Amino acid sequence: MPKLVDHEERRRELGEAVWRVIRSRGVDSASIRTVAREAGWSPGALRHYFTSQSELLTFAMQMVVERIEARLSALDPPADPRRAVEQRLHELLPLDEERRAENEVWLAFAARALVDPRLRAPHEEVDEELRRAARATLEELGSAGRLRPGLELDLEAERLHGLLDGLALHTAMRPNRMSPEVIRSVLARHLDSLDPDEGGR
Amino acid sequence: MPKLVDHEERRRELGEAVWRVIRSRGVDSASIRTVAREAGWSPGALRHYFTSQSELLTFAMQMVVERIEARLSALDPPADPRRAVEQRLHELLPLDEERRAENEVWLAFAARALVDPRLRAPHEEVDEELRRAARATLEELGSAGRLRPGLELDLEAERLHGLLDGLALHTAMRPNRMSPEVIRSVLARHLDSLDPDEGGR
Numbered sequence: 340m341p342k343l344v345d346h347e348e349r350r351r352e353l354g355e356a357v358w359r360v361i362r363s364r365g366v367d368s369a370s371i372r373t374v375a376r377e378a379g380w381s382p383g384a385l386r387h388y389f390t391s392q393s394e395l396l397t398f399a400m401q402m403v404v405e406r407i408e409a410r411l412s413a414l415d416p417p418a419d420p421r422r423a424v425e426q427r428l429h430e431l432l433p434l435d436e437e438r439r440a441e442n443e444v445w446l447a448f449a450a451r452a453l454v455d456p457r458l459r460a461p462h463e464e465v466d467e468e469l470r471r472a473a474r475a476t477l478e479e480l481g482s483a484g485r486l487r488p489g490l491e492l493d494l495e496a497e498r499l500h501g502l503l504d505g506l507a508l509h510t511a512m513r514p515n516r517m518s519p520e521v522i523r524s525v526l527a528r529h530l531d532s533l534d535p536d537e538g539g540r
Numbered sequence: 541m542p543k544l545v546d547h548e549e550r551r552r553e554l555g556e557a558v559w560r561v562i563r564s565r566g567v568d569s570a571s572i573r574t575v576a577r578e579a580g581w582s583p584g585a586l587r588h589y590f591t592s593q594s595e596l597l598t599f600a601m602q603m604v605v606e607r608i609e610a611r612l613s614a615l616d617p618p619a620d621p622r623r624a625v626e627q628r629l630h631e632l633l634p635l636d637e638e639r640r641a642e643n644e645v646w647l648a649f650a651a652r653a654l655v656d657p658r659l660r661a662p663h664e665e666v667d668e669e670l671r672r673a674a675r676a677t678l679e680e681l682g683s684a685g686r687l688r689p690g691l692e693l694d695l696e697a698e699r700l701h702g703l704l705d706g707l708a709l710h711t712a713m714r715p716n717r718m719s720p721e722v723i724r725s726v727l728a729r730h731l732d733s734l735d736p737d738e739g740g741r
Binding site for chain 1: 568647651667692699703704705706709710722726729730733
């Protein structure tokens, strides 16, 4: 009786199945068939939600965005603006198993967008969202007097976004090369280099 | 009479055909069939060189490395060490059509390595090569007194490598978003931030 079932509830249920498959078998194993089996649905029922692996990946990417947003709004930001910015940026970086899985979805989604024109627009949206987040953190540092004077914000946003995505790419490609400690230190060093109080070390 | 034909000559010929296909139709169109047609070979003859698209991509990636090495060794470096470093790093960045094509091969190769375990080792090799290059440029700046004292070289190498690959990723994903001018400026700004003479702007 699918009509009696709340659509959002089914979507959430589906999302959890997608996530369990990704966590246990990796994003490339998340096919319509494996997700249907995990959710206990028929592949036919699943096809009401998505008809190809590209759509499934787009769905998984939407979940990543929702998960990050939920974590960001649940944060209890420290008073120090530099620490607050750092805490938020940590939510975007692959610093634990959960965020590594999200990061792998992001890279698989981007890699698919390279060859599937239908994913270009959703990919651009995510990409712009991240660039805006990079810029917003710089503006926040600026308002708090924690940004060296005279910096070009557009350029700094490109640089910060480039660094964040470079670190994410490196971690997704070679999960065991850089420790979470090193990733945090690289970001901290970058923020130090923008901070007038840190003397540009 | 394949035995009479010089192997290196055939490999070069093949490389050029791969490259023409990549430039005219994109890296995803570079299948064994299209490359064989472009080279005027039979698909069977081509299979003496590679048996899958993964091998073809590995071959294309080797070509990218060789092309970059050839350009680097043909450079006429300026006397100023900062300019010399910048000139070399520019050869790695997607600043013109040729380097954009190379960059797309790199990303396609990396994306394939995510799902094809046989590409992991060749990908790691390329990745290590780039990390060594990032570190070597920092050491060169250090020897020339153009690196702020007290920097942790390992961390700075991760940061520079992360930034370079982030810029490369962003350009491959969205070729028209950032101009070559902006890419150069982001790199210049990063090198400025490491330079004691630039006052950490």
